[in-house]
Amino acid sequence: MNATKSLLIVYHSMTGGTRQMAEAARAGAQAESGITVELLHASQAGADDVLAADGFLFATPENLAAISGQLKDFFDRSYYAVLDRINGRPYASLICAGSDGHNAARQIERIATGWRLKPIAEPLIVCTHAQTTQAILAPKHIDADELERCQALGEAMATGLVLGVF
Template identity: 35%
Template sequence: MTRTLLVVHHTPSPLTRELLEAVLAGARDPEINGVDVRSVPALGATIPDVLGADGFLFGTPANFGYMSGALKHFFDTVYYPCLDAVAGKPYGAWVHGNDDTVAAGRGIEKIASGWGLTQVFGTVHLAEGGKAAREQCYELGGTVAAGMSD
């Protein structure tokens, strides 16, 4: 049985896109079987996307100490229609920014908690790019996907 890992992200800069690619590479590691990874920009993700997912990864820049408006809009749009359908499903998140990534991550964690999602990897907080950041993102994606695999 194939499970779907939905990656919802707002990646407007080259650096945030690089981090997304590392998350996706980890989630699509060749040793992980039975997981279909779907990457959807936050402004394009819909209720059917959420309802069709078995696990989640959320990525955002930290904007003024909070998640991006695009990711917040996603949550605002799908939260109540999906409230009773996602409890217990695994998730992870990453936040990049120079200003208060902790508060941005906390916002995602509160929404995920309200949904009843199970955090299987601590929120990754990144102030820079580079090899270490890519490795953390790869590990995040791989860990969440591996937990869903056959």
């Protein structure tokens, strides 16, 4: 049997929606034996965590049509320290958006392309439809069916890592 594989989930969340999505993905990944899963807030994750992982899930709210500043800070702090050292490793992304999410997804894709990571799924975007200041700043509750999608992505990522599919 192969050595235990590792999945790093890096997230940022201000109102709880993205955290719920990341936790659901972690639960799905942990259902697979033969994998360790580390869930880290973007402020706590760094280059050493990236180098130690076999695959990645990046989770962020879309703030002003971009990834969150905390996730961007994680990428800024880690980018050059791991460049050309993680080529070909798989990744996926989780986006919690008020209306769209695609710009944040594209931003992660550009960074991952620079790291030469391999996407294993389309970005999973959950739309909360928060459009007013009050709704945007309010604590989020992600619907169970959306959390199931996040859990399934985590499980698929873990299974693929363990089986050596990617």
